[in-house]
Every structure is written in structure tokens, then in C-alpha cells.
Amino acid sequence: MSLHSGIPRAIAADVRRGERLEYWTLGWMASVVLVMWLVMGASQAMKAAVIEDVLSLVPAVVFLLSVRWERRRPTARFPFGYRRANSLAFLVAATALLSVGGFLAYESVSTLIRQEHPTVGGITLFGHTIWLGWLMLAALAYSVIPPIILGRMKQPIAERIKDKVLHTDALMQKADWQTGLAGIAGIVGIGLGWWWADATAALFISLSIIKDAVGALKQAVAELLDGTPRALDSNELSNDAKQLVAALKARFGKIDVRLRETGRYIAVEVDCLPPDAIPTAAELMGDDLAWRLASLSFRPEPGDTGP
Amino acid sequence: MVRALAPLLLLLMLAGCDALPRDASGTSERIVRDGRMRVAIAPGTPDAAAALSLLRDYARQYGARLTIVRVHGEHAPHWLEDGKVDALVGHFAKASPWMADISLSKAVGRPEPEDSKRPVLRIARRNGENALILATDRAVAAMAE
Numbered sequence: 118m119s120l121h122s123g124i125p126r127a128i129a130a131d132v133r134r135g136e137r138l139e140y141w142t143l144g145w146m147a148s149v150v151l152v153m154w155l156v157m158g159a160s161q162a163m164k165a166a167v168i169e170d171v172l173s174l175v176p177a178v179v180f181l182l183s184v185r186w187e188r189r190r191p192t193a194r195f196p197f198g199y200r201r202a203n204s205l206a207f208l209v210a211a212t213a214l215l216s217v218g219g220f221l222a223y224e225s226v227s228t229l230i231r232q233e234h235p236t237v238g239g240i241t242l243f244g245h246t247i248w249l250g251w252l253m254l255a256a257l258a259y260s261v262i263p264p265i266i267l268g269r270m271k272q273p274i275a276e277r278i279k280d281k282v283l284h285t286d287a288l289m290q291k292a293d294w295q296t297g298l299a300g301i302a303g304i305v306g307i308g309l310g311w312w313w314a315d316a317t318a319a320l321f322i323s324l325s326i327i328k329d330a331v332g333a334l335k336q337a338v339a340e341l342l343d344g345t346p347r348a349l350d351s352n353e354l355s356n357d358a359k360q361l362v363a364a365l366k367a368r369f370g371k372i373d374v375r376l377r378e379t380g381r382y383i384a385v386e387v388d389c390l391p392p393d394a395i396p397t398a399a400e401l402m403g404d405d406l407a408w409r410l411a412s413l414s415f416r417p418e419p420g421d422t423g424p
Numbered sequence: 425m426v427r428a429l430a431p432l433l434l435l436l437m438l439a440g441c442d443a444l445p446r447d448a449s450g451t452s453e454r455i456v457r458d459g460r461m462r463v464a465i466a467p468g469t470p471d472a473a474a475a476l477s478l479l480r481d482y483a484r485q486y487g488a489r490l491t492i493v494r495v496h497g498e499h500a501p502h503w504l505e506d507g508k509v510d511a512l513v514g515h516f517a518k519a520s521p522w523m524a525d526i527s528l529s530k531a532v533g534r535p536e537p538e539d540s541k542r543p544v545l546r547i548a549r550r551n552g553e554n555a556l557i558l559a560t561d562r563a564v565a566a567m568a569e
Contacts, residue, residue: 234448234552236527239561244569246562248445248554308444312552 121191121198124184125408128278128381135274135283136184138267139177142286145263146174146293152259156252158237163253165224165319166300170260172220173293175213176286179206183282187380200411203282203380204340210285211333217292218326225320234312237304253304261297264290276349279381279409281340284349285333292326343377357406358383364401368392382411391415448552451510452559455483460491464504466514467497474533475513475547478563501526504550511560515543526550527557529564 124132150170157163183206186199228235237253239246268290275283299318306314336347346358358376365374365387373388392415398407447453455461461483465472480490493509501522504512516528518540529547530536537544547564549557 234550236549236551236557237445237554238527238557239565241561241565246558246565248558250445250554305444307448307552307554308446310446310448310450310552310554312448 121196121200123188123190127405127408131274131278132184132280135271135278135280136181138271138274139180139283139286142177142263142267142290143174145267146170146177149256149260149263152256156240156249156256158240158249158253163300165221166257166260166296169217169221169296170293172213172217173264173289176210176282176289179209179213180280180282180286182206183380200380200382203280204337204378207281207285207333208337208341210282210289211330211337214285214289214292214326214333215330217289217296218323218330221296221319221323222327225316225323228316229313229320232312235303235307235315237307248308250304250308254301257297257300257304261294261301264293264297268294279349281333281336281349281381288329288333292322292329295322295325298322340378345376346378346383357402357409361385361401361410364396368396379411381409383409384412384414385410386414386416388416388418390417445554445558447555449507449550451507451550451553452486452555455488455510455556456486459488461488461511462491462493462509464493464495464500464509464512466500466512469514469545471533471545472513474567475545478532478560478567479511479513479547482559482563501548504548507550510550510553510556512548514546514548516546516548517541517543522548527553529557529560530568532564533567535568 150167153163153167153170157167183202186202189199191198237248237250240249240252268287271283271287271290275281275287296319299322300315302318303315306312306318332352335352339345339347339352346355347353348355361376361383362374365385366372369387369389369392375386377384395413398410398413401413402410461479463476463479465476476490483490493503495503495509500509500512500514503509504526512526516522518528518536520528520543522528526548527550529549531544532546534544547560549560
């Protein structure tokens with residue numbers, strides 16, 4: 118057990134899998150941004166979709182950076198290592214998700230208030246002038262596919278390696294494909310002469326994104342304030358944290374137990390004298406999650422000091 | 425996700441029922457109904473004839489004729505925005521300050537100038553009138569060929 122060094126062997130393969138998925142995300146989403154940029158024309162809705170897609174790269178980038186830092190050895194300047202980089206990355210990813218939701222909501226509301234009528238005209242390709250909306254629909258359909266696949270692949274890995282950044286990135290991918298579908302509905306709406314369709318669809322999607330982002334932000338702040346470990350998908354205490362507290366109380370009686378999370382790792386402080394036989398991480402957490410318990414400290418109360 | 429896709433598929437089926445796009449404020453339908461297309465010419469547009477000829481051909485397709493609306497230069501883009509005219513013929517730069525408020529066609533009867541700030545003959549349409557915009561874009565492209 119150590120709070121300070123590298124990635125445990127038990128999850129190393131999954132972390133590498135997560136990294137590979139994030140490199141795929143960067144490549145695939147960059148191609149989506151390029152395709153959308155090529156067909157966006159003067160459409161504000163498409164410009165918003167492109168900006169949203171660029172912002173959606175943030176969680177993938179900070180995940181890759183935080184894993185890189187997590188592997189670094191402690192130094193004299195950072196004697197506790199860099200595992201908390203994951204917590205910081207989580208805050209950045211949650212903020213990026215909130216920015217996407219907020220930006221989309223602002224664009225939608227301002228379009229509805231100003232009653233802007235989106236213009237999608239023609240584009241001449243190979244001597245034929247076609248409605249640019251058809252190209253936009255094709256680009257948006259393409260933009261929906263990668264996030265659906267990548268998001269679904271990331272979720273089980275995020276659960277296994279207890280990585281909230283990867284989980285937030287999966288939420289970002291959900292935001293991406295939902296925004297893409299809203300964009301398709303919007304362009305079809307524009308084609309049918311319903312100028313409000315695009316903004317209305319985007320507004321509903323933005324509210325769902327903001328809800329997810331606020332939840333993630335609450336968790337990120339809790340983690341940075343040394344709160345008890347939270348579940349991946351809500352601000353509730355995580356099941357393994359509750360089980361760990363129960364296991365410690367069963368072993369040491371009615372004692373105070375404090376848990377905090379540094380990135381994906383749990384550190385425990387128990388208010389009692391150190392026992393003769395210190396329980397192993399596997400005894401307290403089970404074999405599968407033993408890697409998650411990075412530190413167990415015993416803090417005798419002044420009156421507890423033995424002979 | 426299937427539930428999310430259902431309304432989308434419905435929209436796409438709707439789209440397939442009729443030609444897209446349509447006008448948000450129904451300019452094309454109104455031109456057909458009234459039998460006239462209201463066009464304003466911005467002052468200082470001596471070469472407006474090429475654009476007017478193009479618009480006349482468009483109107484004729486729908487059994488309509490052109491009606492030239494006299495409007496003060498300063499008011500012309502606002503009249504277009506407000507739907508008081510259906511098209512405005514004038515000299516506009518590609519990077520015109522009006523480009524967000526009205527929809528500008530490509531240069532009429534000549535190649536697009538390299539300098540995006542150089543005003544050339546264009547047809548301005550009301551934003552959101554996508555059927556009219558696409559039809560006139562096609563006519564401008566055909567003229568360029």
C-alpha cells in the first residue's frame with residue numbers, strides 16, 4: 118500500500134486500455150471537428166456544434182495527462198507523488214462539461230429570444246448546387262457514431278479502474294451524440310421552415326448536460342476537499358467506501374474512521390492504537406479492489422497511548 | 425436511445441415527403457400566391473440588370489413578375505430583414521457588416537473577388553428563407569457557368 122507511486126499492476130492493463138480509447142477519441146473527434154468545420158457555412162447552430170466538439174476533447178486530454186503524471190515517482194518538491202493529478206483532472210473535465218452545457222444553453226436561448234432565422238443555402242460541388250443542409254446532416258450523422266461507440270466502451274473501464282475523469286469523458290460523449298441528434302433534428306427543422314426547432318432541441322439537451330456536469334462538479338469538489346469517496350455516477354458515498362468503514366468497525370469496534378480519496382485511491386485514518394496484526398488491503402477491500410486502498414493510518418487518541 | 429431516435433426518424437421521413445428546404449417565413453409561397461416578387465435596388469448599383477434578369481427568370485417560373493420597390497439606401501437591408509421586400513440587389517463585400525443579418529449570394533455574373541472586403545454585385549435575401557436562397561444560389565451558379 119502506498120499513496121505515492123505509480124499505477125497498481127491490478128489495473129495497469131485497464132488503464133492502458135483507457136489511454137488507447139482516449140487516443141482514439143482524440144483522433145476520431147478531430148476528424149468530426151474537421152468535417153463539421155468544412156460544412157458549417159454561416160450556420161450558427163453548426164458553429165456551436167463545432168465549438169462543443171472542440172470543448173469535448175478536454176476530458177480526453179486531461180485524462181491522458183493525469184495518467185502520465187500518476188505514473189511519475191515522488192520528488193523532493195512533490196514527496197506525495199502526483200496521484201492527485203487525477204482529482205484535478207476530474208475538476209477540469211467536469212468544468213469542461215459544464216461549459217459545453219452552458220454554451221449550448223446560452224446559444225439556444227439567445228437564438229429563441231432574438232428569433233434568429235437560421236440560413237442554410239446552397240453549395241456548388243462538381244458543377245451541381247445542392248442544399249448545404251444535406252451535407253450538414255451527413256456530417257452530423259458521422260459526428261454521432263464515434264461518441265456512441267467510444268462512450269459505451271469507456272464506461273465499464275471507468276468503473277473497473279474507478280476513474281471519474283474517464284467516466285466524465287463518457288458523459289461528454291453522451292453529450293456529443295445527443296447534441297449531434299439535436300443538430301440533425303435542428304437542420305431537418307430548418308429545412309421544414311421551423312426556425313425554432315434547432316434551438317429548442319439544443320436547449321433540452323443542454324439542460325441534461327448541465328445536470329450531469331453539476332453532479333460531476335459536486336463530486337470533484339468533494340474529492341479535492343478530502344470528502345469521503347463518492348460513487349462514480351452520483352454524489353452518494355461509494356459502496357466500497359461504506360464496506361471499508363463497516364469492515365474496520367467490525368474489526369476494531371466503535372471507532373472513528375475517516376476516508377478520503379486521492380484520485381482513484383482511498384486513504385484511511387482510524388482513531389485507535391495500531392493493532393498487533395495490521396489487516397491487509399485484500400482483507401478489508403476484497404481481492405478485486407485491494408489496489409484501491411493506498412494507505413491505512415492509526416491515530417491514537419492522547420488517552421489511548423499504551424505502556 | 426431508440427426512443428431518442430424515433431422522433432428523429434419521423435422528422436427524416438417528413439423531410440422525405442417534400443422537397444427541402446422550405447422558407448421559415450413562407451416568401452416563396454407568398455410570391456406564388458401574390459404573383460409578384462418585391463425587389464429593392466440599393467443606390468449606386470449601375471450593373472443591377474444582371475441580377476434583376478436572374479430574379480425575373482426565377483419569378484417567371486412561379487408565374488410571378490418583379491415589382492421594383494423604391495427604398496432609401498440606408499433602409500434597404502432593414503426592409504429586407506423585416507420582410508417588406510423579398511430580395512435586395514446591391515454591391516456588398518463577402519465580409520460585409522450585414523452578412524449576419526441578411527443572406528448574401530455569391531458574386532453575380534463574375535468570379536468571387538480575392539479581396540473579401542471588395543463590394544461586388546450580389547443578391548441579398550432574408551435570413552431563413554432557405555428555399556428562395558437555394559433557388560437563387562443555383563441561378564447565380566448557373567450564370568457563372
